[in-house]
Amino acid sequence: xxxxxxxxxxxxxxxxxxxxxxxxxxxxxxxxxxxxxxxxxxxxxxxxxxxxxxxxxxxxxxxxxxxxxxxxxxxxxxxxxxxxxxxxxxxxxxxxxxxxxxxxxxxxxxxxxxxxxxxxxxxxxxxxxxxxxxxxxxxxxxxxxxxxxxxxxxxxxxxxxxxxxxxxxxxxxxxxxxxxxxxxxxxxxxxxxxxxxxxxxxxxxxxxxxxxxxxxxxxxxxxxxxxxxxxxxxxxxxxxxxxxxxxxxxxxxxxxxxxxx
Numbered sequence: 001x002x003x004x005x006x007x008x009x010x011x012x013x014x015x016x017x018x019x020x021x022x023x024x025x026x027x028x029x030x031x032x033x034x035x036x037x038x039x040x041x042x043x044x045x046x047x048x049x050x051x052x053x054x055x056x057x058x059x060x061x062x063x064x065x066x067x068x069x070x071x072x073x074x075x076x077x078x079x080x081x082x083x084x085x086x087x088x089x090x091x092x093x094x095x096x097x098x099x100x101x102x103x104x105x106x107x108x109x110x111x112x113x114x115x116x117x118x119x120x121x122x123x124x125x126x127x128x129x130x131x132x133x134x135x136x137x138x139x140x141x142x143x144x145x146x147x148x149x150x151x152x153x154x155x156x157x158x159x160x161x162x163x164x165x166x167x168x169x170x171x172x173x174x175x176x177x178x179x180x181x182x183x184x185x186x187x188x189x190x191x192x193x194x195x196x197x198x199x200x201x202x203x204x205x206x207x208x209x210x211x212x213x214x215x216x217x218x219x220x221x222x223x224x225x226x227x228x229x230x231x232x233x234x235x236x237x238x239x240x241x242x243x244x245x246x247x248x249x250x251x252x253x254x255x256x257x258x259x260x261x
Contacts, residue, residue: 043127053112058246061239068235074098075228092204103158108151111144140245154231160224168214
């Protein structure tokens with residue numbers, strides 16, 4: 001067989017191998033492109049869900065900071081009344097209905113952590129390509145976990161004040177406030193909208209004097225009320241800190257979306 005006849009099959013085989021290799025490379029590149037497209041789509045889905053979670057958290061945290069300020073004001077008015085008497089109280093009926101509300105608003109926030117938990121449990125956190133966003137998001141949820149432990153401690157302080165008020169207040173005031181509180185949170189949108197009773201100035205002053213006398217005689221009253229005041233200050237600081245963190249993450253998301261466009 002001549003040399004020319006020998007080289008033709010070799011060349012043909014080489015060409016076929018080259019075509020196969022190129023086809024494999026094209027297929028791999030297509031797979032990588034499809035995978036990248038899928039991951040990009042999944043990343044956008046997670047970012048959208050995270051943005052929704054952060055907006056929900058920020059709104060809840062802002063509202064809770066307002067509640068903490070209102071709780072502080074109510075507790076401070078009551079403390080002044082305990083120390084100085086009912087004559088310093090401009091609206092006895094309002095103060096009477098505020099007393100149980102001092103502890104009714106002390107409950108733990110239900111943070112929106114579902115998306116974050118899913119990213120961690122599925123190992124998909126790396127889908128979020130922006131390293132700064134991942135870092136800030138991790139810090140944010142770390143603080144949520146830390147503050148959650150503090151919220152549990154606040155609940156214990158609330159329970160102490162609850163015991164004090166249940167011993168000092170007439171049953172009808174406690175029932176009235178608790179029934180109002182367990183309605184579909186109408187009062188959430190009105191921080192100062194404490195449900196009132198029918199006003200009877202003479203009766204209200206007498207009732208308030210009786211309540212203040214009971215509170216003064218209860219050794220747990222002033223320490224429990226002082227703890228409510230201190231916790232309210234801390235709540236404002238903590239929830240405002242979380243609002244700043246969630247708002248910062250939302251701002252970073254907006255920046256990332258603008259740059260992507």
